[in-house]
Structure formats: structure tokens, C-alpha cells
Amino acid sequence: MSEYRLHCFAQSGNAYRVALMLEFTGSDWEPVFVDFFNGGARRPEFLALNEMGEVPVLEHGSTVLSQSGVMLDYLAEKTGQFGPQSDDERREILRWTIWDNQRLCGSIGPLRFQMNFLPEAKRNADVIHFLRGRSLAAMKVLEGHLDGRDWMVADRPTTADLSCVGYLYFTEEFDVDLAAWPNTKAWLDRIAALPGWKHPYDLMPGHPLPGGGG
Numbered sequence: 001m002s003e004y005r006l007h008c009f010a011q012s013g014n015a016y017r018v019a020l021m022l023e024f025t026g027s028d029w030e031p032v033f034v035d036f037f038n039g040g041a042r043r044p045e046f047l048a049l050n051e052m053g054e055v056p057v058l059e060h061g062s063t064v065l066s067q068s069g070v071m072l073d074y075l076a077e078k079t080g081q082f083g084p085q086s087d088d089e090r091r092e093i094l095r096w097t098i099w100d101n102q103r104l105c106g107s108i109g110p111l112r113f114q115m116n117f118l119p120e121a122k123r124n125a126d127v128i129h130f131l132r133g134r135s136l137a138a139m140k141v142l143e144g145h146l147d148g149r150d151w152m153v154a155d156r157p158t159t160a161d162l163s164c165v166g167y168l169y170f171t172e173e174f175d176v177d178l179a180a181w182p183n184t185k186a187w188l189d190r191i192a193a194l195p196g197w198k199h200p201y202d203l204m205p206g207h208p209l210p211g212g213g214g
């Protein structure tokens, strides 16, 4: 059995950031497929791992973690990579990770879900409009922050970068053309050029979905 086990599925940007961290750090890890679209995160055995009913979950020996931000922090500490080198950096990484979870991926994740994975009869144009507004507002903050800088927090990539990219390699699935977001595009290309980078659909199991989409 691998040292780390990540409960995940290919369409999950929340899981992607942790899978990417495991890959970038050369960790010995394996994905454990959660059949999310068929209720896999609501089954008793999954809820026993994470009472929040959310993917991802990371297992490392007897340590079981939920919340990707916690996992990134844990892995930075365990591997000595992508972590802070000062108290100021630690606070900045935390600040952007919380913002990402709440505003950036916290808006894009449900937007993409509404647009791609919810059965068409259940999609709601008002909800999509609302989430799209929030997503674009957050992307504007990101685009502005990346103006004149290569990485989110430091002069090197940190877990703040890995957190924020969660859903941004799926932009065509929520109808965003990165040509209009040059700083974001250049930053995504920089991350994709790091050794070990893989697209989420190549890194985690479950793509393509049997019925199409994602």
C-alpha cells in the first residue's frame, strides 16, 4: 500500500490541488476513487472518514484529514516543499487558501457543477448567473494580484498557488476564455511547466463520466 491515499475523483478541483501536491513532491501516493456522482460521498463508510461528506480525504497512516487546505499544509510540513519560509509567508498562504476555498474555487466549483454535471432538468439559470458573477469577480482579484508577479505569495510556488489552481484547468467547462485573463494564463502555464504536472483528468480516476460530461 502507498504511503498516502487520496480519496478523490477526476472532476474534483478540490481534490486536484492535493493530488498535484503529492505528485510535485514526489510522494508515494495512490488515488482511492470516490463514486461522487452516484452518492459515494454520502455512504456510511465515507462519512466515517469525513463527517462533512466532502471529497477529498487524505489518509497517511493513522492520520485522516479532510479539507484540502489542511492537507496542503500537512504535506508541506511532511515533505519540506511548497511551504512558507517565514511567518509572513505562512499568513499569506493561509489568507489566499481561505480566500480560494471561499471565493475562487468556492464559486467556480458549484458553477461548473451546475453547468456540466447536474441533470439538465435541474439546472437553474438564476443560480448559474449568480455563481458566474461571483466566479468572475474572484478571477478578477486573482488576475490583479498576479500582475507583475510570478507566484501568489513568494518568489517560488507555494501551496497557495496549488490551492488556487484547483478549477482553473477546466475553464472551458464554465465558459471562460483565458485569452482575456493574461496574467492568470501565464501563471497557469508556469505551474503546468513544473516537473510532474498533470491535468486533473490524467491524475485522478473517473474521467470520462459514463454518461458524458467532464
Ligand SMILES: N[C@@H](CCC(=O)N[C@@H](CS)C(=O)NCC(=O)O)C(=O)O
Residues within 6 Å of the ligand: 011, 012, 013, 014, 015, 041, 053, 054, 055, 056, 066, 067, 068, 069, 101, 109
Ligand atoms: N473546502 C473543501 C471543499 C470540498 C468540496 O466541496 N468537495 C466537493 C467535491 S469537489 C464535495 O465533496 N461536495 C459535497 C457537497 O457539496 O455536498 C476542500 O477544499 O476540501
